[in-house]
Amino acid sequence: MRLVVDLNRCQGYAQCAFLAPDVFALHGAEALMYDPQPADDRRPQVLRAAHACPVQAITVEGEDVGRASDGGGAGASRVG
Amino acid sequence: MPPVSVDGFPETFRREGRIVVVGASLAGLRAAETLRAEGFRGTLTMIGDEPHEPYDRPPLSKQVLLGLVPPDHTALPRRRAIDARWRLGTAATGLDAAAKEVRLADGDTVPYDRLLIATGVRSRPWPHELESDLDGVFVLRTRDHAARLHRRLSAGPRRVLVIGAGFTGSEIASACRGRGLPVTVAERGPAPLVGALGGVIGEVAAELQRAHGVDLRCGVQVTGLEGDSGGRVRRAHFSDGSAVDADVVVVCLGATRNTEWLAGSGLGAGPRGIACDAGCRAFDVRGIVTDDVFVAGDVARSPHPLFGYQFLSLEHWGNAVAQAETAAHNMISASVDRRPHLWMPSFWSAQFGVNIKSVGVPPMADQLLVTQGSLTEHRFTAVYGHQGRVIAATTFDQGKWLEFYERQIERAAPFPPEFPTVDRRPEGRHPIAAGFPDPSLPTHGPTVTLSGHSPADRRLSFTPRRA
Known part of the structure; x- marks a missing residue:
């Protein structure tokens, strides 16, 4: 499975690192490093992490979670 | 009966048009997704010089080099199916703007009604x-x-x-x-x-x-x-x-902008990128805006009202996403429905265990003030000022404060800031010189390049001094 984190949006709350620790990890106090292509059996944990992200920075392929898809800009276009 | 405008006939174009995207990385992919999401049902062709489907680059210098993630595991997630014709591993080598055709390295030509250029930069x-x-x-x-x-x-x-x-x-x-x-x-x-x-x-x-x-x-x-x-x-x-x-x-x-393939095309393309208006439409060499060629991502330079309407070239992940979405929207919209690309420059870097983040345009600044934390502790918020207003902010491991300063930049708030902040130290009492080098001697790392006010200005170029 594929995912990407909008690290402009990420504020280091680290909810993802608690919920899917083998996919998301902090290096130091707030630098997030993640596995962009974890094994498919990690999907439940990854989805929990994506839903729990306070700033909705995680985009998971095939899932309508996260607001990372809106690019953070102003405007009417929102992708579902 | 759809309204007919001077732009042509958007509904027919959305149904039957041909869009070609040159550049199959982050900006190209996000543009393609936006085109489909907003109802473009015509032919979409994605041209990329690399043989790989769109992948994410920021992990390459971090997780991948650390050995935590294999190099081929950074393919970008798709937000939706884009139903495109892919021409991967085939560089675009020329543009005939009059015939509306892109020439490819293998000799093929691909015709378009509207073109998006997202060819990015190279090392x-x-x-x-x-x-x-x-x-x-x-x-x-x-x-x-x-x-x-x-x-x-x-x-x-x-x-x-x-x-x-x-x-x-x-x-x-x-x-x-x-x-x-x-x-x-x-x-x-x-x-x-x-x-x-x-x-x-x-x-x-x-x-x-x-x-x-x-x-x-x-x-x-x-x-x-x-x-x-x-x-x-x-x-x-x-x-x-x-x-x-x-x-x-x-x-x-x-990085060098990938614009050589546009030589002779008549577009305002040069070493600083391709000039485009706030609606992502490319300028030609005469400084006249085109209406069928759009630009997004690292290769674009566009004017920004928050920064004196100077043309900005941004090598930022977030800019590639936001500009691609705006360009795609505008490509299939009539004039009155178009949007400007007014993205706040933002980037991050992770190095030596520290999360570095920034908003605004630090290189425009003459002064900075450490409003929170301490430089010596490597954990702080620094605010940059330009002619008495807040122009940028940078944090080391204090990213949560940036959004606040983003609003300050948008409001052209006065610098030095007039409000108290938590964890203000003695070093944060007075602004100091920000210490940017002479801009005529560029260093290797400006991720924002201010490149003047004229869309046709192609004189500025940076050539590394020969040793």
């Missing part, structure tokens, strides 16, 4: 060709570059030399130290990151590097790379007369 190579051909000399921009460099780092080199301490060079040095490899960093400027964040923050970056065991040498140029009889790099010579033995050299001298 500036080491200027001495014989030296750059030595085994062990690398650049880092693509997945293939990362795979090769990762393989060599895994073989346990005796020392890695990183030339250029911008963000990429600093992140590579950080990854090498993370793997326990000896690293020398050579930077022409007075400190790492000085072009992007100025000399005050650059000093903090220098402290970080040295605290993590980097042999950091600033104010020096690499004058030559020396190979052994087998054609492998073994030593680098510096302008101060010193030398260092290294069997891996990573050249991090910034």
Whole structure:
């Protein structure tokens, strides 16, 4: 499975690192490093992490979670 | 009956039009998704010079070099199916704007009704060709570059030399130290990151590097790379007369915009990128805006009202996403429905265990104030001022404050800030000079380039000084 984190949006709350620790990890106090292509059996944990992200920075392929898809800009276009 | 406008007939175009996207990376992919999401049902062709489907680049200098993620595991997630014709591994080599055709390296031509150019940038190579051909000399921009460099780092080199301490060079040095490899960093400027964040923050970056065991040498140029009889790099010579033995050299001298293929096309394209208006429409060489050629991502330069309407070139992940979405929307919309691209420049970097984030345009600043935390603790918020207003902010491990300063920038709030802040230290009482180098002597790391007010100005160019 594929995912990407909008690290402009990420504020280091680290909810993802608690919920899917083998996919998301902090290096130091707030630098997030993640596995962009974890094994498919990690999907439940990854989805929990994506839903729990306070700033909705995680985009998971095939899932309508996260607001990372809106690019953070102003405007009417929102992708579902 | 759909309304007919001077733009033509948007509904017919949405149903039957032909859109070609040149550049199959982050901006190209996000544009394609937006086109489909907003109802474009015509033919969509994606052209990319790399053989890979769109992948994410930021992990390449971090997780991938650390060995945490394989180089081929950064393919970007798709937000939706885009039903495109893919021409991967085939570079675009020319544009005939009159015939509305893109020429490809394999001799094909692809016709379009509307074109999106998202060809991005590439690593500036080491200027001495014989030296750059030595085994062990690398650049880092693509997945293939990362795979090769990762393989060599895994073989346990005796020392890695990183030339250029911008963000990429600093992140590579950080990854090498993370793997326990000896690293020398050579930077022409007075400190790492000085072009992007100025000399005050650059000093903090220098402290970080040295605290993590980097042999950091600033104010020096690499004058030559020396190979052994087998054609492998073994030593680098510096302008101060010193030398260092290294069997891996990573050249991090910034990026060159991929605009050469547009030579003769009539577009306002040059070394600083392709000029476009706030609606992402490309300017031609006469400074007249086109209506069928759009630009997005690192290759674009567009005027920004928050920064004096200067044209900005942004090598930022978030800009590629936002500009691609705006360009795609505008490509299939009538004039009155179009949107301006007014993205707040923002970027991040992770190095030596510190999360560096920034908003606004630091290189415009003349002064900065540390409003929270402390430079010596490597954990702080610095606010940049330009002619009495807040123009940018940078945090080291204090990213949560940036959104606040983003609003300050948008409101052109006065600088120095008039409000109290938590954790204000004695060093944060008075603004100090931000310490940006003379802009006519660019360093390797400015991720925002101010490139003047004229869309047709192609005179500005940066050529690395030959050693």
